[in-house]
Amino acid sequence: MNNQRIVLASRPAAEPTTANFRLEEVALAPLEDGQVRVKHHYLSLDPYMRGRMNDAKSYAQPQPLNETMIGGTVGEVVESRNAKFAVGDKVVGMGGWQQYSTASGQADIRRVDTTHIPLSAYLGSVGMPGMTAWYGLMKICEPKAGETVCVDAASGAVGSVVGQLAKLKGMHVVGIAGGVEKCAYVKNELGFDDCIDYKAFPDPKAFYNALKVVTPRGIDCHFENVGGTIMDAVMLRMNAFGRVAMCGMISGYNGAPIPMMAPQLILQSRLKFEGFIVSEHMDLWPQGLAELGGYVASGKIKFRESIADGLANAPQSFLDLLKGKNFGKQLVKLV
Amino acid sequence: MNNQRIVLASRPAAEPTTANFRLEEVALAPLEDGQVRVKHHYLSLDPYMRGRMNDAKSYAQPQPLNETMIGGTVGEVVESRNAKFAVGDKVVGMGGWQQYSTASGQADIRRVDTTHIPLSAYLGSVGMPGMTAWYGLMKICEPKAGETVCVDAASGAVGSVVGQLAKLKGMHVVGIAGGVEKCAYVKNELGFDDCIDYKAFPDPKAFYNALKVVTPRGIDCHFENVGGTIMDAVMLRMNAFGRVAMCGMISGYNGAPIPMMAPQLILQSRLKFEGFIVSEHMDLWPQGLAELGGYVASGKIKFRESIADGLANAPQSFLDLLKGKNFGKQLVKLV
Numbered sequence: 144m145n146n147q148r149i150v151l152a153s154r155p156a157a158e159p160t161t162a163n164f165r166l167e168e169v170a171l172a173p174l175e176d177g178q179v180r181v182k183h184h185y186l187s188l189d190p191y192m193r194g195r196m197n198d199a200k201s202y203a204q205p206q207p208l209n210e211t212m213i214g215g216t217v218g219e220v221v222e223s224r225n226a227k228f229a230v231g232d233k234v235v236g237m238g239g240w241q242q243y244s245t246a247s248g249q250a251d252i253r254r255v256d257t258t259h260i261p262l263s264a265y266l267g268s269v270g271m272p273g274m275t276a277w278y279g280l281m282k283i284c285e286p287k288a289g290e291t292v293c294v295d296a297a298s299g300a301v302g303s304v305v306g307q308l309a310k311l312k313g314m315h316v317v318g319i320a321g322g323v324e325k326c327a328y329v330k331n332e333l334g335f336d337d338c339i340d341y342k343a344f345p346d347p348k349a350f351y352n353a354l355k356v357v358t359p360r361g362i363d364c365h366f367e368n369v370g371g372t373i374m375d376a377v378m379l380r381m382n383a384f385g386r387v388a389m390c391g392m393i394s395g396y397n398g399a400p401i402p403m404m405a406p407q408l409i410l411q412s413r414l415k416f417e418g419f420i421v422s423e424h425m426d427l428w429p430q431g432l433a434e435l436g437g438y439v440a441s442g443k444i445k446f447r448e449s450i451a452d453g454l455a456n457a458p459q460s461f462l463d464l465l466k467g468k469n470f471g472k473q474l475v476k477l478v
Numbered sequence: 479m480n481n482q483r484i485v486l487a488s489r490p491a492a493e494p495t496t497a498n499f500r501l502e503e504v505a506l507a508p509l510e511d512g513q514v515r516v517k518h519h520y521l522s523l524d525p526y527m528r529g530r531m532n533d534a535k536s537y538a539q540p541q542p543l544n545e546t547m548i549g550g551t552v553g554e555v556v557e558s559r560n561a562k563f564a565v566g567d568k569v570v571g572m573g574g575w576q577q578y579s580t581a582s583g584q585a586d587i588r589r590v591d592t593t594h595i596p597l598s599a600y601l602g603s604v605g606m607p608g609m610t611a612w613y614g615l616m617k618i619c620e621p622k623a624g625e626t627v628c629v630d631a632a633s634g635a636v637g638s639v640v641g642q643l644a645k646l647k648g649m650h651v652v653g654i655a656g657g658v659e660k661c662a663y664v665k666n667e668l669g670f671d672d673c674i675d676y677k678a679f680p681d682p683k684a685f686y687n688a689l690k691v692v693t694p695r696g697i698d699c700h701f702e703n704v705g706g707t708i709m710d711a712v713m714l715r716m717n718a719f720g721r722v723a724m725c726g727m728i729s730g731y732n733g734a735p736i737p738m739m740a741p742q743l744i745l746q747s748r749l750k751f752e753g754f755i756v757s758e759h760m761d762l763w764p765q766g767l768a769e770l771g772g773y774v775a776s777g778k779i780k781f782r783e784s785i786a787d788g789l790a791n792a793p794q795s796f797l798d799l800l801k802g803k804n805f806g807k808q809l810v811k812l813v
Contacts, residue, residue, distance in 0.1 A: 391745065401742065406727070415751070416751040417744075
């Protein structure tokens with residue numbers, strides 16, 4: 144049986160292209176004792192993958208060249224030599240950009256219940272992006288009812304959960320997103336109190352003024368996915384003792400400088416900035432995923448997916464994601 | 479009886495000058511019931527005063543024009559209509575840039591014990607600067623024995639306490655100071671493990687390289703008094719989960735932009751930045767001052783003072799302080 148996979152063919156100098164990836168077909172080795180073969184239904188595409196493409200010192204090891212791209216996957220067990228997993232089990236894991244993965248069955252796959260939660264949601268609101276939102280909001284922003292929280296990339300897999308979770312905690316929620324359609328979704332379907340389309344305000348001063356209008360009581364918490372001029376504007380609106388969860392800075396992922404223009408505001412407004420990587424807080428995943436799973440199953444947290452069809456489309460979909468062309472959680476459907 | 483005082487005559491457009499201040503002589507009103515007259519022995523000069531000279535929105539009210547400049551003072555009670563204070567009592571308070579102040583005796587002056595601690599130290603290591611060091615180090619940096627801490631303005635009133643306190647907590651301590659003499663003092667007299675003279679490395683890259691040499695295991699905690707290129711270099715040396723106490727950014731006090739060049743390091747290294755104002759944490763002062771007082775009385779925390787003579791010299795001494803021309807805690811001797 145053969146397996147199609149996508150490997151990193153070369154590292155991008157600045158903006159990545161599809162030429163940085165290569166689709167290959169390789170034969171699958173027979174399973175060894177204890178191993179489990181998973182057929183992937185969905186592959187998750189996430190901004191963090193951009194960082195792994197570089198050979199720079201970062202919090203994570205770089206993606207090795209000519210090896211299967213890293214990535215979260217959901218699928219079903221199609222062959223098992225492990226008593227803990229049966230054919231047909233639905234599982235989530237880090238199977239990578241390929242049709243099949245071979246799991247040790249130790250801690251690399253986890254069985255999930257799709258009775259009330261669709262399988263793909265385990266890559267989104269009830270998976271890594273959801274946990275990212277949960278950790279940053281609950282553990283760094285420390286939400287208080289009545290406070291104002293701001294989140295950018297608000298319609299995305301992480302931002303959409305941040306805002307809905309904050310509403311459930313009684314906060315006033317302002318989103319920042321790119322485009323009229325995304326903002327309408329964020330307000331009308333996800334229930335944010337307001338949303339600013341940053342593309343409508345290319346001038347930083349105009350963007351700041353628009354942000355001011357929708358944050359009359361300032362901003363107490365901010366969940367940062369973008370960085371750059373958006374973060375600079377938000378900082379000017381932060382109230383004393385505000386908290387900023389630094390989750391991503393996608394505006395700088397291709398190497399462009401993204402200076403913070405007025406770091407003295409950290410002092411003047413007594414702000415707390417804290418960067419985090421959700422995979423370093425695995426101890427909290429059971430608690431967070433249980434809460435998120437309850438909200439998703441009961442419809443209190445909604446989500447939207449952009450689904451590309453077939454492994455061959457993964458590279459272009461990933462590049463589109465980095466430019467914000469996706470709408471909601473970006474997945475690749477593999478079966 | 480007359481009282482000499484210095485008022486803020488005008489607000490500086492950028493760098494302040496002595497023309498922004500005015501020396502006046504006014505008659506003292508007779509005491510009312512409950513009031514206490516304090517004759518100041520020493521006036522404290524501190525960088526925060528620069529911020530008060532501006533009319534900008536900040537954490538504190540601006541210093542009003544034509545009123546006595548704000549400032550910490552120590553002195554003795556020379557007249558009292560308050561049963562809680564007797565003539566001869568040594569007290570600390572915010573008496574301002576003047577020879578005498580009239581206290582309500584409620585919470586605006588505090589009696590101090592000069593048996594084992596010199597009076598002037600209550601404006602330094604056992605006063606606001608000491609508490610600033612204590613709070614930032616203990617509550618934000620959360621020192622752990624064996625970790626490396628960095629502090630700039632290291633020979634100053636705050637930095638010198640940060641470093642000595644960190645040594646007492648078992649840390650590896652690296653200072654940054656301006657000039658060979660200050661660095662020698664920091665290492666040889668205060669017992670820091672190392673000190674970099676930033677004036678010897680005007681090129682940011684050279685400064686970074688020098689910092690790298692003295693921080694072979696990276697930096698876990700940083701106490702920031704300066705900002706700008708120094709902070710940028712320190713950030714590049716910060717280890718994962720590092721903590722930065724944002725206490726001051728004197729490099730930007732005259733309005734020059736001091737962007738943080740690589741805020742993505744907050745994310746990549748999962749750093750925590752936290753700004754603070756020590757006067758907002760009065761509940762911790764008894765604990766902090768008790769610890770600091772013990773160390774000062776026993777000689778475990780040493781300090782050095784730059785003492786200007788006479789009120790008329792306060793403005794020039796203050797301007798010199800902003801340029802780092804002082805050496806240790808800057809005071810003005812008034813009697």
